[in-house]
Amino acid sequence: MTLATGVGADFLRALLQGTPPGTVYALVALGFVLTYKTSGVFNLAFGAQAYVSAAMYYKAHTEWGWSIIPALVLSVFVLAPAIGLTLERLVFRYLRTGTSVAKLVVTIGISLALPNIFELITNFKGVVGQTPAGIVPNGSGVFYDPFGVYPFSRDELTTIGVAVIAMLCLAALFRFTAIGLQMRAVVESPRMTELNGIRSDRVSAVSWALSSTFAGLAGVLIAPRFNTLAAPDFFNLVVVAIAAAILGRLVSLPRALAGGLGLGMVIALLGTFLPRWVDSNPWLRPFQENLTPAVPFVVLFGVLVLWPAIRRSREVSDPLSGVDPPISSLALATRSARSHLIGRVFTVGVLGTVATIVYFRADASWMFLVTQAVIMATIYLSVTMITGLAGQISLCQGTFAAIGGFGVYQLATLHGMSVLVAAPIAAVIAAAVGAVLSLPVLRLGGIWTAVATLAFAFFFDAVAIKFSWVGGGNTSLMQGTRVPRPVLGPWDFADDRAFLVLAVVVFIIVSIVVVQIRGGTIGRTLRAIRGSEVAAQSIGISPARARVVAFAVSAAIAALGGALLSIHQKNVNYGSNFSPVSSLFWLVLVVSLGARTIEGAALAGAAFSIFDPLILRGTIFGWILRSPKRVPGFFPISPKWRLILFGLGTLQFARHPEGAVEFWRGRTSRWLAARQQSAPPAPDEPTESIGVDGAVTS
Amino acid sequence: MTALLELRNVSAGYGAFRALFGVSVEVQPGEAVAILGANGVGKTTLARVATGLLAPTSGTVLVDGVDMSGTATYRFARAGVAHAPEGRSVFATLSVEDNLRLSFRQSKGRANTPAALAKAFELFPMLAARRHQIAGTLSGGQQRMLAMARVIIEEPKLLVADELSLGLAPIVVDEVYRSLRRLKESGSALLIVEQHVGHALALCDRAILLDRGTVSWSGPAREAAERVATHVFENDSGNDGDAAAAAG
Numbered sequence: 001m002t003l004a005t006g007v008g009a010d011f012l013r014a015l016l017q018g019t020p021p022g023t024v025y026a027l028v029a030l031g032f033v034l035t036y037k038t039s040g041v042f043n044l045a046f047g048a049q050a051y052v053s054a055a056m057y058y059k060a061h062t063e064w065g066w067s068i069i070p071a072l073v074l075s076v077f078v079l080a081p082a083i084g085l086t087l088e089r090l091v092f093r094y095l096r097t098g099t100s101v102a103k104l105v106v107t108i109g110i111s112l113a114l115p116n117i118f119e120l121i122t123n124f125k126g127v128v129g130q131t132p133a134g135i136v137p138n139g140s141g142v143f144y145d146p147f148g149v150y151p152f153s154r155d156e157l158t159t160i161g162v163a164v165i166a167m168l169c170l171a172a173l174f175r176f177t178a179i180g181l182q183m184r185a186v187v188e189s190p191r192m193t194e195l196n197g198i199r200s201d202r203v204s205a206v207s208w209a210l211s212s213t214f215a216g217l218a219g220v221l222i223a224p225r226f227n228t229l230a231a232p233d234f235f236n237l238v239v240v241a242i243a244a245a246i247l248g249r250l251v252s253l254p255r256a257l258a259g260g261l262g263l264g265m266v267i268a269l270l271g272t273f274l275p276r277w278v279d280s281n282p283w284l285r286p287f288q289e290n291l292t293p294a295v296p297f298v299v300l301f302g303v304l305v306l307w308p309a310i311r312r313s314r315e316v317s318d319p320l321s322g323v324d325p326p327i328s329s330l331a332l333a334t335r336s337a338r339s340h341l342i343g344r345v346f347t348v349g350v351l352g353t354v355a356t357i358v359y360f361r362a363d364a365s366w367m368f369l370v371t372q373a374v375i376m377a378t379i380y381l382s383v384t385m386i387t388g389l390a391g392q393i394s395l396c397q398g399t400f401a402a403i404g405g406f407g408v409y410q411l412a413t414l415h416g417m418s419v420l421v422a423a424p425i426a427a428v429i430a431a432a433v434g435a436v437l438s439l440p441v442l443r444l445g446g447i448w449t450a451v452a453t454l455a456f457a458f459f460f461d462a463v464a465i466k467f468s469w470v471g472g473g474n475t476s477l478m479q480g481t482r483v484p485r486p487v488l489g490p491w492d493f494a495d496d497r498a499f500l501v502l503a504v505v506v507f508i509i510v511s512i513v514v515v516q517i518r519g520g521t522i523g524r525t526l527r528a529i530r531g532s533e534v535a536a537q538s539i540g541i542s543p544a545r546a547r548v549v550a551f552a553v554s555a556a557i558a559a560l561g562g563a564l565l566s567i568h569q570k571n572v573n574y575g576s577n578f579s580p581v582s583s584l585f586w587l588v589l590v591v592s593l594g595a596r597t598i599e600g601a602a603l604a605g606a607a608f609s610i611f612d613p614l615i616l617r618g619t620i621f622g623w624i625l626r627s628p629k630r631v632p633g634f635f636p637i638s639p640k641w642r643l644i645l646f647g648l649g650t651l652q653f654a655r656h657p658e659g660a661v662e663f664w665r666g667r668t669s670r671w672l673a674a675r676q677q678s679a680p681p682a683p684d685e686p687t688e689s690i691g692v693d694g695a696v697t698s
Numbered sequence: 699m700t701a702l703l704e705l706r707n708v709s710a711g712y713g714a715f716r717a718l719f720g721v722s723v724e725v726q727p728g729e730a731v732a733i734l735g736a737n738g739v740g741k742t743t744l745a746r747v748a749t750g751l752l753a754p755t756s757g758t759v760l761v762d763g764v765d766m767s768g769t770a771t772y773r774f775a776r777a778g779v780a781h782a783p784e785g786r787s788v789f790a791t792l793s794v795e796d797n798l799r800l801s802f803r804q805s806k807g808r809a810n811t812p813a814a815l816a817k818a819f820e821l822f823p824m825l826a827a828r829r830h831q832i833a834g835t836l837s838g839g840q841q842r843m844l845a846m847a848r849v850i851i852e853e854p855k856l857l858v859a860d861e862l863s864l865g866l867a868p869i870v871v872d873e874v875y876r877s878l879r880r881l882k883e884s885g886s887a888l889l890i891v892e893q894h895v896g897h898a899l900a901l902c903d904r905a906i907l908l909d910r911g912t913v914s915w916s917g918p919a920r921e922a923a924e925r926v927a928t929h930v931f932e933n934d935s936g937n938d939g940d941a942a943a944a945a946g
Contacts (some may be wrong), residue, residue, distance in 0.1 A: 178803045181792070185800050188791050191751055195783070197775035197804045321788040323712075323751050 009149060014272040015265050016150035019160065022264020024222045025296075027163045029248070029256040031214040033234035034170060036250045038207035040187035041092060041103045042447050045053035045110040049212055050219030052118045053080045057220045058132045058229055059124055072135055076216040083114070084212025091651055096190050097318060101393055104447045105653050108395075109588050113647030115231035134158065134224040144530025159221045166214070167257045174253075183207045188621070202481040232581055239409050239458055239580075242451060243300035267295050271313040292497035297459040304452045305440040315641065339672055343665070355504070359497065367496045369609050371568055374503040377605025379561030380590045381510050381598070385554035387587070388596035389518055390547055392442060393450035396457035398583035400555040401562025403430040405468055405572040408563040409481045419486045423563035427556040435548050442547040457580040460682040465574060481572035493567075503564060510557055513596045522549055585643070592649025592661025603661060608644065612639045700763040702727045702856050702887050703748060703779065708757035710747050717743040719911040720757065725856060725890075730888040732898040732919065734926060737906035741891045742784055744908065745860040748889060749781035750774035762855075775804075778855030782862060784891075787845045790834030794825055794844060797833050798851075805852045817846045839870035846877040856887040863894045875901060896927055 028046065035043040056075035060066045068075075089109065095103050095485040118124065131140065139155030146152075152160075174180040184204045185193045191202035219234065226233050244263050248255030270292050358370050379401055386394045407426025411417040417425075441452045465471035471481070487493040493499045517523050525546040528536040533543055566572045589607055594600020614620050622628040649660065703725040710718045715741040725731050733741050746752040747759060759767045761777045775781075788797050795815065796829040802814040818828035822843055828836065835846060842862065849857050859878065859900035875897050877918040882888055882901070899905060905922035907915040915925050 177809070178800075181796055181800050181803075184792060184796075185789050188789050191771060192783070192787070192789065193779045193800075194771035195749065195775055196801045197750070197772050197773045198800070199770070202769075320751065320783060322745060 013149040018265035018268030020156035022261035023160045023163045027218045027262025028258045029244035033256045038183040045107040047238035048111040048114040049215035051231045051234040053216030054223040063102030080213045081209040084208035086108040088208035109647040109650030113644045116469040116643045124542040131227045155224045173631045189318040205237040240296040243296040268551025275480045293462040297455045300455040350524040371500045373605045373609040376566045376608045377602045378507045380601035380604045382554040382558035383590040390550040394453045396453040397459045397558045398578040399460045400430045400558035402578035403557030405566035430559030431556035433554040435552040438548045438551035488626035594661035704760040707756045708754045730902040732902040732905040735889045739908040740911045753830045780854035780857045782859045784860040787813045795829040822847045858889045860891045
């Protein structure tokens with residue numbers, strides 16, 4: 001069959017061309033919906049699960065030379081369900097009654113830890129510059145051209161076939177089988193399901209094995225689309241697929257399939273027709289270059305903001321959650337004034353000693369790392385602000401920091417302003433962007449805020465940095481995004497030691513601001529809203545206003561830190577500093593160490609920059625043993641452990657939303673109090689509504 | 699004769715907070731027992747322990763003479779103990795039919811599910827008309843009838859019913875109690891936690907009064923009305939603070 005040339009043929013070609021990528025989006029979207037429907041988890045680790053199976057398949061098929069079938073069985077039908085069962089048994093079983101936000105944070109941690117665990121165990125290095133093989137022989141070399149306008153490769157046809165069959169099988173599973181019904185029941189209330197005589201543990205184990213197998217299958221099928229094999233590609237794909245899944249309200253399989261296909265086709269259509277319109281309308285050119293990669297993120301953001309029914313569709317709480325014991329009260333609340341003071345003095349003493357040693361003794365590389373730690377701690381105070389105080393998960397803090405970095409670059413390098421003036425201006429710009437963004441986003445609440453901010457981060461990453469008034473355009477391509485160090489009166493901050501002092505001063509000032517806000521009206525308002533939004537509104541508090549302020553301040557802090565980081569490195573270094581994935585890692589670090597306290601942010605900064613050289617490389621043991629030669633032989637440990645440890649650190653977020661630091665401090669202060677036999681430790685007060693969700697304590 | 703359900707010296711609570719202090723309760727086959735008491739004396743906790751939702755911190759729970767303390771909730775259900783919990787007790791995200799199917803598939807087996815469904819819809823025509831409606835969109839009374847339809851068809855050995863009349867219109871409460879009576883006549887034992895004292899005592903053979911986590915009185919239902927009037931309410935009015943503090 002041949003068609004006349006012209007618009008009609010181009011249209012058809014674009015549709016067909018959009019089908020293979022559309023099917024890939026659809027496949028991931030189906031898996032995403034499957035996980036959400038059967039386990040109630042908004043699983044951002046889906047990409048990591050898919051990656052691990054794809055990597056296993058590559059390892060078995062290409063490196064070990066196994067034939068297709070055994071490699072497929074090992075990677076998809078053995079490894080993937082094993083991962084699913086492990087996750088269910090070790091992680092999600094204990095999170096079933098947690099909030100959806102807590103589960104989301106945990107999946108972010110897993111998405112960072114899982115690929116690294118796999119790579120460590122199998123010594124897999126990732127693949128660059130080579131397209132992984134598909135699951136049919138010679139899949140990328142044989143083509144079929146049914147309509148005479150666009151040839152499909154055998155791999156692409158396989159993916160399309162599997163996606164359609166998978167959709168039908170899953171639909172049948174939910175419609176006709178007992179286990180499908182039981183899985184949906186367990187998601188709503190595991191206890192009520194048990195009251196019907198059904199073993200909910202076993203049902204949810206089946207759910208995880210099934211959805212993990214599907215993730216593995218999707219991973220193996222979509223790997224040939226990349227010319228690399230790396231975990232971030234899979235994560236980006238999941239974000240695109242969320243847009244498709246959300247078109248199906250996260251529960252409809254056919255709509256997720258249609259959403260994925262539609263997304264692929266729309267992108268292909270834009271790629272076909274936009275260039276023609278640009279010839280007659282030159283002002284469309286930046287859109288032509290940037291719109292296509294941004295479509296999924298625009299769709300995701302737009303749907304979330306404009307379609308309120310979506311976020312209400314599944315907000316059903318477990319009626320039997322009252323059976324859970326109440327969560328323990330914060331250490332801050334139970335600590336005696338005396339141990340509080342001792343802790344203060346101790347902290348200040350240790351910090352002062354460290355600062356003195358670093359200032360006088362550290363060499364250039366340690367000076368660099370410590371300064372970076374202080375700056376990162378400043379950025380992390382923005383997470384303290386938005387997550388610790390306002391209780392919202394923002395996944396675009398890296399973007400705000402980037403706004404700070406690019407702001408300084410634009411104002412100082414291209415417009416000749418002093419960086420010391422430029423940095424606060426950049427912070428104000430970020431605050432404005434944050435305030436505008438927060439209006440639609442914070443209204444969503446819960447996981448939807450997190451997803452919308454993630455969409456914004458990816459939008460910025462795909463589109464905004466290419467604009468010359470943001471990322472510098474061609475100038476930055478030629479010269480890089482260089483940023484100068486400032487000179488202020490007698491101090492020349494080109495000296496690293498002087499810059500460290502500046503960074504510490506900024507950190508202290510920002511800390512004071514955060515502490516003031518936390519203890520002031522805004523802080524109390526935010527605590528009231530976290531306790532009960534309805535109750536807060538009924539006494540005349542406007543949740544929107546307090547959250548906008550929190551979000552704007554948080555954006556400003558992040559931007560200030562981002563500006564400092566760029567000045568410190570004398571370059572914005574967007575890719576390595578501020579990419580969307582870095583935002584995820586920041587959140588994971590801060591949440592696992594303590595999102596509510598200044599100390600948590602400071603420790604997270606230290607963990608970001610010093611954990612690896614100090615502990616994983618064994619340096620500190622060299623110092624303790626007074627000779628680098630005596631460092632035990634198993635050092636240096638792989639830097640992957642940093643991602644693994646802190647990624648898994650999020651697991652305790654559901655039980656201890658205050659973070660590791662507060663948790664241990666609470667333990668020690670209660671232990672001290674018990675030892676001193678002075679005031680008995682305050683018992684955990686029963687709250688009126690027992691078993692309220694973990695994230696809402698104050 | 700072994701008791702169908704026996705709680706021996708059971709204590710239970712939530713985390714550091716304790717709600718029951720050494721409670722002993724027995725339910726014989728076919729018997730209807732009412733648990734009465736003011737707010738926050740541990741009635742709901744008692745119901746949860748009786749159906750395995752909550753493991754006792756000490757003491758034993760026996761079902762048909764078998765020690766079940768601390769075992770999983772689903773084992774209680776398979777042993778014939780059904781629980782109609784306080785508040786919403788249907789799956790809000792599933793349709794009316796799926797709610798029933800989920801339960802019947804487990805208790806009656808695949809082959810008997812269609813017959814059980816048909817019987818439920820025959821007894822409750824209101825549900826038949828709404829069989830494809832999402833249960834969360836039913837009214838409170840309709841949800842209650844759905845929960846009742848489930849237990850009536852299943853005919854459990856023992857139904858533990860927690861505040862079934864809470865928040866329902868009087869006419870619906872009457873219908874709920876008609877269903878309970880039908881269940882009792884078909885041979886099921888009932889353990890009813892209730893604040894509607896009149897309704898509960900009219901149905902039950904025995905009554906147990908709880909006061910701040912302990913059994914303060916137990917005896918035949920016809921004597922209970924008087925006890926309630928003199929004992930519970932006098933006591934309760936003097937101890938409002940305690941009762942509120944023990945909410946759970």
